[in-house]
Amino acid sequence: MRTKDIGKALEEKFLRRALGWDGKPFTKESLGDRCKLHIELYGRDAKTSVMLAGERGLGLKTRRRLFPTGPLGEINYASKGRLEIEFPSGDLLKALQGTYAVHSALIHHYLNHAEPPYPTDMPLELAIQFAHQCVDVRIAEDIVEALFARIAPSPIGNAYRIITGLLEVEDIASQRRWKVVDLQKWKASGLLEPVVQRPTPVRSNAPRSEPAGVVVRVTERQARLLLQFDRLDEAGKRHVEQTAAFAAAAAAGAVTLEGRGGSATLVPKVEAA
Structure with missing residues (x-):
């Protein structure tokens, strides 16, 4: 089992001990929602109470954690085999759902429930x-x-x-x-967001030159044609070049014929439909 999975399993194990006033166990989501509601109503000073089964540590400790990575809470009292522990809602929500959830709840408080909003x-x-x-x-x-x-x-x-x-x-x-x-x-300190705009990277439009020694990849057919071209003499190479130019022009719809008297371009006649 991965470390992350082990940590999640331990967290869930400890959370199963947390009970609401109705005696029902909290889940990570439900306890986080309870903390969020308290922050939205009361702001930074919000507190969230949790009941824990058992009275271990009563009289010896005044503070307890709900789970190892969570914040410390104050033990208020014990009743019927249970401890009532009060946690700072912001710290507990941050441990359960992260900083963003705390910020969202605080903003809701300032815009809706602060005095005045x-x-x-x-x-x-x-x-x-x-x-x-x-x-x-x-x-x-x-x-x-x-x-x-x-x-x-x-x-x-x-x-x-x-x-x-x-x-x-x-x-x-x-x-x-x-x-x-x-x-x-x-x-x-080299800090940018959210105060300073992150600079936009400048992209160069200059053509990128290939470093020396780079091998261009070609298909097997292209390799065979290049090999045949290298074996020709100068007259043969010129003939291949003219033939390739003729074929490319024909594919584009225009053919240029060269001769001793000059050159001429033939454009196919397009008949109206």
């Missing part, structure tokens, strides 16, 4: 205000301005893309342990 179309001043109030990393105004300038006007507004970009900047800064991020630091 942000408009779907943000002016630059409001985008700067959002960066100062709703992001855990200090984002300089020049970052917001550069991000804002890249987003074209849209009938559905620009707020979704602005908030998405700011949350991505926050994640990158957090991974690098930056407390403050400005445009100069961003560019000096």
